[in-house]
Amino acid sequence: MLADNEINRVLAVTAHPDDVDFGAAGSVALFVDRGVEVTYLVVTDGDAGGNDRALDNTGMAELRRVEQTAAAKAVGVTDLRFLGYPDGRVETTLDLRRDIARVIRQVRPDLVITHHPDRNYQFVAPSHPDHRAVGGAALDAVYPDARNPYAFPELLKDEGLEAWTVREVWLTGGMSPNHWVDVTDVIERKLAALQSHVSQVAHVEGFTEFVKSRFASWAERAGFPEGHYAEGFQVVPTA
Numbered sequence: 001m002l003a004d005n006e007i008n009r010v011l012a013v014t015a016h017p018d019d020v021d022f023g024a025a026g027s028v029a030l031f032v033d034r035g036v037e038v039t040y041l042v043v044t045d046g047d048a049g050g051n052d053r054a055l056d057n058t059g060m061a062e063l064r065r066v067e068q069t070a071a072a073k074a075v076g077v078t079d080l081r082f083l084g085y086p087d088g089r090v091e092t093t094l095d096l097r098r099d100i101a102r103v104i105r106q107v108r109p110d111l112v113i114t115h116h117p118d119r120n121y122q123f124v125a126p127s128h129p130d131h132r133a134v135g136g137a138a139l140d141a142v143y144p145d146a147r148n149p150y151a152f153p154e155l156l157k158d159e160g161l162e163a164w165t166v167r168e169v170w171l172t173g174g175m176s177p178n179h180w181v182d183v184t185d186v187i188e189r190k191l192a193a194l195q196s197h198v199s200q201v202a203h204v205e206g207f208t209e210f211v212k213s214r215f216a217s218w219a220e221r222a223g224f225p226e227g228h229y230a231e232g233f234q235v236v237p238t239a
Contacts, residue, residue, distance in 0.1 A: 001179065001235055002110060002168050007031070010038045011109035011166075013100055013138040015090060015130035016046040017068035018200055021193040023126075023172030024113050025075050026183025026215075026231050029190065032076035039079040039107045040072055041100065043134050048087035049200060061087075063199055071196035075189050079107075090130040092137045098152045100141035105161035112166050114138040116174030116234060126173025135171065142166045143238050170233035177232030180222035183215065187229045190215075 010031055012020045020028065020040055028038055045061035046068075065082060072080055083099055090096070104112070115135030119127045145151040147165040155161045170179065183190060191211060194201060201207050212229065219230035 001237075004034065006167070007036055007110045009107060009109040010036055010111045010113065011041060011104060011107050012038065013041045013043070013103075013112060013114040013134060013141075015043050015115065015128065015134040016049060016087065017042055017064040018046070018071070018194065018197040019115070019131065019172075020113070021071050021075075021190065021197065023115075024170075024231055024233075025071070025193040026186050026190040026229070027113075027170075027181045027233075028077060029075040029186040030181065030183065033186075037079070038077045039081065039103070039109070040068070040077055041081045041083070041103050042068060043083045043090060043096070043100075044085045044087040044130060045082060046087050046200075060199070064197075067197045067199060071193040074192040074196060075186070088130060090133040092133045092140070096133075096137040097140045097145050098155070100138050101145040101152060102155055102159070102161060104141055104146040104166060105155060105164045108164045109166055111168050111170065112138060112142055113170045113172065113233070116171040118174065120173055120175050122175050131173060135173075139169065139236070142169055165239055167237075167239040169236040169238055171236060172231075172233060174234045177234050179233045179235045180218070180224070180230045181233070182219070182222075182224055182228055183231050184219070184224075184228045187212065187215070190229075 046064040047061035115131040117135035
């Protein structure tokens with residue numbers, strides 16, 4: 001794994017607004033506190049989510065961008081980028097790979113955080129089709145697309161974006177996490193980020209207790225002391 005001092009820039013690539021907050025907001029807060037530059041790339045605007053269907057898809061998309069911006073602020077992230085793909089219809093296409101590779105070459109991250117591309121048979125929520133599609137496309141963008149100067153040559157020829165090698169990927173939502181981050185000290189900031197997604201969570205009774213229970217169980221699985229909270233990732237070395 002990369003040492004802490006080898007991680008200076010992080011790119012989180014997710015399918016929907018709120019995905020990064022469920023999976024990694026605590027870890028992101030810790031990165032930001034260490035001075036790491038963190039960028040969020042959200043593939044869809046989440047226009048098919050939420051309970052209040054008084055809003056049309058455009059209205060929901062606008063609302064969810066606002067919510068994600070507030071959530072990012074809660075953990076200190078100010079660089080957010082949205083690709084605007086249709087929620088619920090994401091596929092691992094060449095266009096999506098190119099769009100993610102473009103941002104990788106722009107941001108030049110040491111670490112990418114994204115969804116696990118495989119279905120989770122132990123807990124179904126991380127296995128939304130958009131999650132799996134984005135995770136697969138992001139991994140393809142990391143290797144080989146972003147590092148290969150001959151892949152998507154228009155990125156170099158037309159946009160001046162030189163090839164870039166991401167050294168490590170952390171996958172969220174998989175069945176076999178092998179790296180745990182103790183987020184106890186920033187759990188309230190993670191909760192603040194999640195609660196910024198009012199359209200998604202305001203109706204959930206006992207949401208705070210649910211979140212704390214879930215991440216406390218992950219801390220127990222990681223072997224952390226009682227009263228701690230953890231986020232889990234599967235680490236993929238790429239360099």
